[in-house]
Amino acid sequence: MSYFVALGLTLAVWLAIVILNERIGLLRCDEFPSTAAKVFAYIWLGLFLVITGLLTTFAAQHQPTSAQLAKTPFYALFELHAMFIIFLLGWWLATRRPPLRTFLNIPREGTGEAVLTGFAVGFGGWIFTIVMLLLFAVILKAGGVLPDKMEPSPMIAFLAKVAWWKKALIVGSAMTVEEALFRGFLQKRIGLIASTILFALAHTGLGQPLLLVGVSIISLVIGTTFYRTKNLIPGVVAHGVFDAVQLFVIIPIVFRFAGV
Numbered sequence: 001m002s003y004f005v006a007l008g009l010t011l012a013v014w015l016a017i018v019i020l021n022e023r024i025g026l027l028r029c030d031e032f033p034s035t036a037a038k039v040f041a042y043i044w045l046g047l048f049l050v051i052t053g054l055l056t057t058f059a060a061q062h063q064p065t066s067a068q069l070a071k072t073p074f075y076a077l078f079e080l081h082a083m084f085i086i087f088l089l090g091w092w093l094a095t096r097r098p099p100l101r102t103f104l105n106i107p108r109e110g111t112g113e114a115v116l117t118g119f120a121v122g123f124g125g126w127i128f129t130i131v132m133l134l135l136f137a138v139i140l141k142a143g144g145v146l147p148d149k150m151e152p153s154p155m156i157a158f159l160a161k162v163a164w165w166k167k168a169l170i171v172g173s174a175m176t177v178e179e180a181l182f183r184g185f186l187q188k189r190i191g192l193i194a195s196t197i198l199f200a201l202a203h204t205g206l207g208q209p210l211l212l213v214g215v216s217i218i219s220l221v222i223g224t225t226f227y228r229t230k231n232l233i234p235g236v237v238a239h240g241v242f243d244a245v246q247l248f249v250i251i252p253i254v255f256r257f258a259g260v
Contacts, residue, residue, distance in 0.1 A: 118237025175240035
């Protein structure tokens, strides 16, 4: 039943994008060389949304165990990112192959300032996210929704133990590929709120519902930065800072004190 719901929702999102583009030019930042190219782009987007929706539903319902994760090849962690890249490449080819800087919103000027902004947003956004997440947890706890003891998901435990260079590759892939898709592509076309919802849903594989709140908060922070700067670089850097702090500092410290 859940797969039918996911399929219905993704098709509804796809149909809304197509109708809004035909009526008000939602995808006005794209230039399709022909009607055939536009139809291909519509179909390409629909396939991407459906496959991503079904994979996300599967990940939410079939959380891998510690034993399964131990046997999982490292490259498998990047399969979803590879799919994101393939989708972006297909869309880029369908829209007259614009300069990549234009396609991804990376201006030539102000790179140094953009990087510094990204560091500030990354650290500030991390502090803001932690504070808001704690407040949210307190509210849920007071309402009796949050259990007394929460065990970390197997995925979080797995990430805590991987080698430092693997963590670096995970951070590097996430900060570039996810920002390119969710900010450089999706937010520019469907807006901050919709792209944030999709960003949070894409992280259901973490296996910790409360963490999705934190993911949503930092996505809103980074998305707001992208909206104000019209530059992908601050978001890429901020995303990298946030993930690096989590993977290299917070998660290992928590597990060390927990004796895991």
